[in-house]
Amino acid sequence: MLEGAELYFNVDHGYLEGLVRGCKASLLTQQDYINLVQCETLEDLKIHLQTTDYGNFLANQTNPLTVSKIDTEMRKRLCGEFEYFWNHSLEPLSTFLTYMTCSYMIDNVILLMNGALQKKSVKEILGKCHPLGRFTEMEAVNIAETPSDLFNAILVETPLAPFFQDCMSENALDELNIELLRNKLYKSYLETFYKFCKNHGDVTAEVMCPILEFEADRRAFIITLNSFGTELSKEDRETLYPTFGKLYPEGLRLLAQAEDFDQMKSVADHYGVYKPLLEAVGGSGGKTLEDVFYEREVQMNVLAFNRQFHYGVFYAYVKLKEQEMRNIVWIAECISQRHRTKINSYIPIL
Amino acid sequence: MAAPDLRAELDSLLLQLLGDLEELEGKRAVLNARVEEGWLSLAKARYAMGAKSVGPLQYASHMEPQVCLHTSEAQEGLQKFKVVRAGVHTPEEVGPGEAALRRRKGPAKTPEPQSSEAPQDPLNWFGILVPHSLRQAQASFRDGLQLAADIASLQNRIDWGRNQIRGLQEKLKQLEPGAA
Numbered sequence: 001m002l003e004g005a006e007l008y009f010n011v012d013h014g015y016l017e018g019l020v021r022g023c024k025a026s027l028l029t030q031q032d033y034i035n036l037v038q039c040e041t042l043e044d045l046k047i048h049l050q051t052t053d054y055g056n057f058l059a060n061q062t063n064p065l066t067v068s069k070i071d072t073e074m075r076k077r078l079c080g081e082f083e084y085f086w087n088h089s090l091e092p093l094s095t096f097l098t099y100m101t102c103s104y105m106i107d108n109v110i111l112l113m114n115g116a117l118q119k120k121s122v123k124e125i126l127g128k129c130h131p132l133g134r135f136t137e138m139e140a141v142n143i144a145e146t147p148s149d150l151f152n153a154i155l156v157e158t159p160l161a162p163f164f165q166d167c168m169s170e171n172a173l174d175e176l177n178i179e180l181l182r183n184k185l186y187k188s189y190l191e192t193f194y195k196f197c198k199n200h201g202d203v204t205a206e207v208m209c210p211i212l213e214f215e216a217d218r219r220a221f222i223i224t225l226n227s228f229g230t231e232l233s234k235e236d237r238e239t240l241y242p243t244f245g246k247l248y249p250e251g252l253r254l255l256a257q258a259e260d261f262d263q264m265k266s267v268a269d270h271y272g273v274y275k276p277l278l279e280a281v282g283g284s285g286g287k288t289l290e291d292v293f294y295e296r297e298v299q300m301n302v303l304a305f306n307r308q309f310h311y312g313v314f315y316a317y318v319k320l321k322e323q324e325m326r327n328i329v330w331i332a333e334c335i336s337q338r339h340r341t342k343i344n345s346y347i348p349i350l
Numbered sequence: 351m352a353a354p355d356l357r358a359e360l361d362s363l364l365l366q367l368l369g370d371l372e373e374l375e376g377k378r379a380v381l382n383a384r385v386e387e388g389w390l391s392l393a394k395a396r397y398a399m400g401a402k403s404v405g406p407l408q409y410a411s412h413m414e415p416q417v418c419l420h421t422s423e424a425q426e427g428l429q430k431f432k433v434v435r436a437g438v439h440t441p442e443e444v445g446p447g448e449a450a451l452r453r454r455k456g457p458a459k460t461p462e463p464q465s466s467e468a469p470q471d472p473l474n475w476f477g478i479l480v481p482h483s484l485r486q487a488q489a490s491f492r493d494g495l496q497l498a499a500d501i502a503s504l505q506n507r508i509d510w511g512r513n514q515i516r517g518l519q520e521k522l523k524q525l526e527p528g529a530a
């Protein structure tokens with residue numbers, strides 16, 4: 001691919017880049033968040049959201065309004081925007097956008113399998129699946145009993161097929177194995193996506209590769225933290241870490257041996273980027289590790305818009321929109337539970 | 351029974367009643383705090399895991415309870431409630447009390463010999479690698495359960511105390527019909 005995206009990018013992708021930048025400008029501002037935080041009920045929240053770019057998206061909802069309904073409608077709206085981009089895209093942007101949907105597909109597959117374990121009806125779960133991760137074979141997922149079953153019978157035609165190499169086994173799908181399957185699929189997906197961006201080269205690689213490396217490192221830290229005190233062994237834990245990123249390979253080896261939060265923190269001390277993040281955990285604000293990582297992700301995604309002629313703006317827009325949805329859901333939960341002490345723990349974007 | 355004895359008993363019952371009321375207030379406030387904390391931790395878990403990952407999709411419509419309510423009668427008409435882990439053999443009760451095992455959720459069954467399978471931790475419904483906030487929520491709700499049983503016992507004791515006081519006051523009136 002010739003360098004010099006400035007010369008060729010706009011031919012195929014200029015319209016969509018303009019569109020996504022317009023969408024990004026309509027994200028909620030700090031003033032909008034201040035208005036939302038002052039709402040007393042969810043109905044107030046709905047009225048305030050009508051004045052933003054969200055408009056009347058909750059108009060068809062029956063009473064009573066719940067946080068879950070707000071979340072579902074926001075997701076539908078994002079899905080509508082994304083599908084517009086997808087339908088109007090050309091290669092290689094369409095492959096890039098397909099990669100973006102794979103993470104939601106993995107979540108949906110796991111949701112369906114867990115539902116099968118709990119003997120839920122497929123229709124009930126299909127209603128709650130992420131719309132961005134829809135694929136035609138979804139209804140059949142609950143029939144599979146082992147990962148190889150799942151692959152051979154159902155997922156071999158979907159974009160998820162290449163991610164199954166490490167996951168083929170005859171083990172029955174119980175909770176531990178489903179969790180391992182989820183993390184291995186995601187690891188495979190991240191590595192493939194990273195390779196795609198790197199091979200594409202040009203500005204896209206310069207913007208996307210650091211973002212994906214951060215994602216890999218973040219998964220390593222979170223998997224480690226959540227595995228303390230569970231039945232997951234250290235060897236199993238190490239197989240779940242993606243094999244790229246700043247932590248690869250020495251940091252990952254150290255992380256695999258960590259047994260508590262302080263040991264994890266000492267691993268992070270070796271990396272200039274992660275040392276201040278882990279130190280901000282806890283403290284007076286009561287921030288969790290997930291919070292500090294979300295903040296850093298928002299910073300990186302906002303910076304992606306400073307460069308032109310690359311696909312990273314699409315990825316960054318979807319991630320920023322998701323953070324905005326998380327913020328609104330958090331504020332809505334605090335309002336509906338009438339517990340307003342932590343209502344300002346959202347992450348402002350613009 | 352002589353009037354001064356009755357009065358002394360009435361006084362002590364009244365004092366105990368007031369003490370119980372104060373304890374009840376305190377326990378109610380703590381229960382409210384725990385339940386609020388639990389729900390907020392669940393909201394934090396949804397923030398970290400995704401809004402649809404912590405919800406009704408994750409649990410089955412029929413579930414085996416992890417804890418059972420154990421009622422025992424200490425004195426005539428006074429019942430005590432205790433929360434007991436399911437699957438643990440309750441010790442033989444020696445004395446006048448009658449023990450009954452009541453299940454809080456699920457179909458009502460006569461007490462059966464305990465099954466050898468250990469009850470599964472509900473935390474695993476949400477996956478093996480769950481965020482810390484979900485564990486905190488579980489701990490808050492567990493504390494709340496204990497408190498709920500204590501509050502039920504206290505309320506029972508307060509009602510029983512009030513009945514006793516009323517009974518004693520009747521007796522006093524009969525003994526001293528002219529007394530103010």
